[in-house]
Amino acid sequence: MAVTKVVMPKLSEAMDTGKVIKWLKKEGDRVQGGDILAEIETDKADVEMEAFGAGVLRKILVGAGDRAPVGSLIAVIAEPNDDIASLISGAAPPASAVGKPAGPTSAPGATSDRPTSVPPQPRSEDPAARQPAPAKSPDGPGAGSRTETRREPAPGPSAPVMAPVAAAAPLAGGRVKASPLAKKVAAQRGVDLKVVQGSGPGGRIIRRDVEAATTAPAAAPAVARALPGVTGPEYEDRPLTQIRATIAKRMPLSKAPVPHFYVTSEVAMDRAWALREELNALDGAPKISVNDLVIRACALALLQHPEVNASFQGDSVRVWHRAHIGIAVALEEGLITPVLRDCQAKSLGQIAVESRDLAERTRARKLKAHELSGATFSISNLGMFDVAEFSAIINPPEGAILAVGSVRRVPVADGDEVTVGRRMMLTISCDHRVMDGAMGARFLQTVKRYLEEPLRLLV
Amino acid sequence: MAVMTYREALNLALREEMKRDPRVFVIGEEVGLYEGAYKVTQGLLKEFGPKRVVDTPIAESGFTGVGIGAAMVGLRPVVEMMTFNFALLALDQIVNSAAKMHYMSGGQYNVPIVIRGPGGPAHQLAAQHSQSMEVYFYHVPGLKVVRPSTPMDAKGLLKAAIRDDNPVVFIESETLYAVKGEVPEDPDFVIPLGEAIVRREGRDVTVVAYMGMMYRALEAAEELEKEGISVEIVDPRTLRPMDAGTIIGSVRKTHRAVVVEAGAGFAGMGSEIAAFIMEQAFDDLDAPVERVTGANAPMPYARGLERAKTPSKERIMEAIRRVCYAERS
Numbered sequence: 001m002a003v004t005k006v007v008m009p010k011l012s013e014a015m016d017t018g019k020v021i022k023w024l025k026k027e028g029d030r031v032q033g034g035d036i037l038a039e040i041e042t043d044k045a046d047v048e049m050e051a052f053g054a055g056v057l058r059k060i061l062v063g064a065g066d067r068a069p070v071g072s073l074i075a076v077i078a079e080p081n082d083d084i085a086s087l088i089s090g091a092a093p094p095a096s097a098v099g100k101p102a103g104p105t106s107a108p109g110a111t112s113d114r115p116t117s118v119p120p121q122p123r124s125e126d127p128a129a130r131q132p133a134p135a136k137s138p139d140g141p142g143a144g145s146r147t148e149t150r151r152e153p154a155p156g157p158s159a160p161v162m163a164p165v166a167a168a169a170p171l172a173g174g175r176v177k178a179s180p181l182a183k184k185v186a187a188q189r190g191v192d193l194k195v196v197q198g199s200g201p202g203g204r205i206i207r208r209d210v211e212a213a214t215t216a217p218a219a220a221p222a223v224a225r226a227l228p229g230v231t232g233p234e235y236e237d238r239p240l241t242q243i244r245a246t247i248a249k250r251m252p253l254s255k256a257p258v259p260h261f262y263v264t265s266e267v268a269m270d271r272a273w274a275l276r277e278e279l280n281a282l283d284g285a286p287k288i289s290v291n292d293l294v295i296r297a298c299a300l301a302l303l304q305h306p307e308v309n310a311s312f313q314g315d316s317v318r319v320w321h322r323a324h325i326g327i328a329v330a331l332e333e334g335l336i337t338p339v340l341r342d343c344q345a346k347s348l349g350q351i352a353v354e355s356r357d358l359a360e361r362t363r364a365r366k367l368k369a370h371e372l373s374g375a376t377f378s379i380s381n382l383g384m385f386d387v388a389e390f391s392a393i394i395n396p397p398e399g400a401i402l403a404v405g406s407v408r409r410v411p412v413a414d415g416d417e418v419t420v421g422r423r424m425m426l427t428i429s430c431d432h433r434v435m436d437g438a439m440g441a442r443f444l445q446t447v448k449r450y451l452e453e454p455l456r457l458l459v
Numbered sequence: 460m461a462v463m464t465y466r467e468a469l470n471l472a473l474r475e476e477m478k479r480d481p482r483v484f485v486i487g488e489e490v491g492l493y494e495g496a497y498k499v500t501q502g503l504l505k506e507f508g509p510k511r512v513v514d515t516p517i518a519e520s521g522f523t524g525v526g527i528g529a530a531m532v533g534l535r536p537v538v539e540m541m542t543f544n545f546a547l548l549a550l551d552q553i554v555n556s557a558a559k560m561h562y563m564s565g566g567q568y569n570v571p572i573v574i575r576g577p578g579g580p581a582h583q584l585a586a587q588h589s590q591s592m593e594v595y596f597y598h599v600p601g602l603k604v605v606r607p608s609t610p611m612d613a614k615g616l617l618k619a620a621i622r623d624d625n626p627v628v629f630i631e632s633e634t635l636y637a638v639k640g641e642v643p644e645d646p647d648f649v650i651p652l653g654e655a656i657v658r659r660e661g662r663d664v665t666v667v668a669y670m671g672m673m674y675r676a677l678e679a680a681e682e683l684e685k686e687g688i689s690v691e692i693v694d695p696r697t698l699r700p701m702d703a704g705t706i707i708g709s710v711r712k713t714h715r716a717v718v719v720e721a722g723a724g725f726a727g728m729g730s731e732i733a734a735f736i737m738e739q740a741f742d743d744l745d746a747p748v749e750r751v752t753g754a755n756a757p758m759p760y761a762r763g764l765e766r767a768k769t770p771s772k773e774r775i776m777e778a779i780r781r782v783c784y785a786e787r788s
Binding site for chain 2: 179180181182183184199200201206207208
């Protein structure tokens with residue numbers, strides 16, 4: 001039977017290492033192609049990794065919480081009798097295997113008397129585990145049920161394995177004890193639980209430990225609380241989250257080599273606002289946001305102005321005929337731009353439903369890999385922060401990005417009268433290698449017309 | 460709103476429903492001439508007559524069966540158990556007839572019966588009369604089980620139970636009959652079965668408790684407030700159908716849960732609630748769900764031992780501190 005190498009997948013353009021959040025299969029489990037093996041944290045989201053072959057998950061080389069370079073071997077699927085020793089002895093150790101000292105048993109190839117195919121068994125031969133549970137006191141079934149749990153074999157160091165000290169360490173360090181919430185928060189903030197000190201019972205990592213690990217480098221004395229203005233630490237160094245690190249790496253690659261120019265236009269939003277209110281009053285219809293109107297307007301305008309929906313490729317310009325629009329979603333840790341595909345073919349209602357779903361899953365970090373790349377144009381909307389206008393940095397290889405301000409009520413000249421109208425500022429950032437000012441301006445005019453005559457968005 | 464006792468609230472609910480619907484009648488030991496062992500049926504015989512307030516021999520299986528038969532042919536009986544511990548004698552009627560009839564008759568019969576009376580630990584009623592009887596009933600598909608903690612709930616939920624087309628087990632408490640509280644006098648006031656209520660809002664931990672334990676949890680919450688722990692208390696009110704949504708919503712906010720129940724803990728309500736919290740809110744938990752339950756022993760008669768068997772405020776506070784990882788101050 002075939003031996004399947006499981007390698008760290010490349011799940012986004014910018015990804016060079018990935019972290020195994022958790023394995024959903026354990027060593028010894030039989031897997032089919034298509035089964036979800038593990039959850040991988042990329043620079044942008046948590047992605048499920050499928051098995052590409054069938055067999056038994058014989059060996060996991062990169063444990064939960066560890067990082068490995070893209071393409072490196074992280075597990076092996078094979079039949080129980082297949083020899084996989086040579087395969088795994090050549091594998092590189094995980095990139096940041098903190099807390100995993102390279103003791104005799106942790107060297108992947110040195111399997112000694114235990115064949116690698118044997119799944120980790122509860123060590124029931126451990127005499128300590130055989131101790132009878134203390135007699136139930138009449139005081140409390142709570143106590144009664146807890147002793148039942150204790151009857152399970154104690155994992156880890158007490159098991160009689162080879163050199164007692166060195167061998168025990170990997171067993172003890174292999175599993176991080178953390179509350180489910182702590183794990184979730186750690187995954188969201190990109191914290192490696194292996195380096196977090198747990199303060200719960202038995203060293204369990206709980207939420208406050210993860211939060212402490214992300215905010216303060218060392219324990220700031222709690223006594224200093226009285227006068228936070230003067231006595232607290234003067235500064236703190238916050239480690240970059242995965243997302244922030246990616247943004248820091250990629251944005252200079254845009255701003256420096258890509259010659260940006262900006263075109264700004266004001267859009268009268270009175271009719272779009274009224275239309276939106278009318279649509280949102282419809283029973284059972286999806287709720288439409290201003291951003292949904294902007295997405296729809298851009299999708300239609302991009303079809304008419306393909307020169308804006310284009311990428312610079314050195315000696316050619318790739319002009320896209322479909323509008324895959326990246327929608328910037330702000331998370332606490334940074335910005336993520338999931339992609340709503342084929343917007344040109346989607347109704348306003350579809351856009352509303354799908355963009356909301358995309359945003360929610362972005363916040364929950366449940367995006368699939370293909371939803372994170374392949375945009376041909378992006379929209380960044382800071383309207384909810386009461387921003388009049390701003391300009392955005394292009395996300396290469398896209399050729400342009402639209403920055404959307406708030407819809408504000410402002411005085412407007414209506415003939416000789418001053419009345420109150422709703423206005424919104426749009427600023428497009430364009431790659432001058434791909435297009436010129438006039439092209440950007442014409443595109444913006446078209447977007448403006450769609451929004452000012454919003455019934456066009458419905459036909 | 461009027462201020463009245465839990466007992467008066469139940470009485471008012473019975474009276475209003477008997478006035479509203481001539482099919483409603485009360486049956487049980489001492490419910491008529493003696494006006495109820497705990498005076499819940501006070502004045503009903505005088506007002507509604509012996510056809511609607513029926514005294515029976517000491518024969519729980521018999522009069523519960525009479526009630527079920529009456530319900531099958533269209534009446535709406537309210538069967539009183541002098542204490543719910545006596546319902547054990549009628550267990551076959553309740554479990555095998557009341558709960559199953561709708562199903563086994565293919566929907567031809569339904570059994571709109573309420574079986575009510577006090578249960579749970581009280582004051583030195585000893586092993587046979589202090590049991591948290593709800594556990595014998597909420598396991599059974601086809602039964603609804605109510606445990607109302609306040610006078611307002613007693614009235615609103617008893618009316619909902621009487622109007623319900625299915626058998627409802629409605630367990631009161633000796634220790635709460637004299638508790639006073641505000642009760643709406645509106646005869647149309649009902650509290651739907653299956654809706655929990657947040658008794659106290661808090662940030663740090665969700666405590667699920669009902670009846671006497673709910674009051675004890677409130678006291679624990681007040682004390683822990685001084686230690687800086689903010690406790691939210693959810694009272695399920697109806698144990699079946701259980702309003703898991705309200706409990707889960709609270710746990711998602713606080714990330715910790717303690718379930719308190721007076722009865723023995725093994726396979727108790729706390730087990731069920733802890734299980735569905737872990738099923739539905741696992742990733743939101745920052746600590747294992749804790750149960751605070753009565754000891755796994757018969758209820759002793761001696762006052763000191765009775766106190767030791769039943770969850771105390773201190774034990775509730777300890778469990779809350781543990782799930783909050785708080786040092787004892």
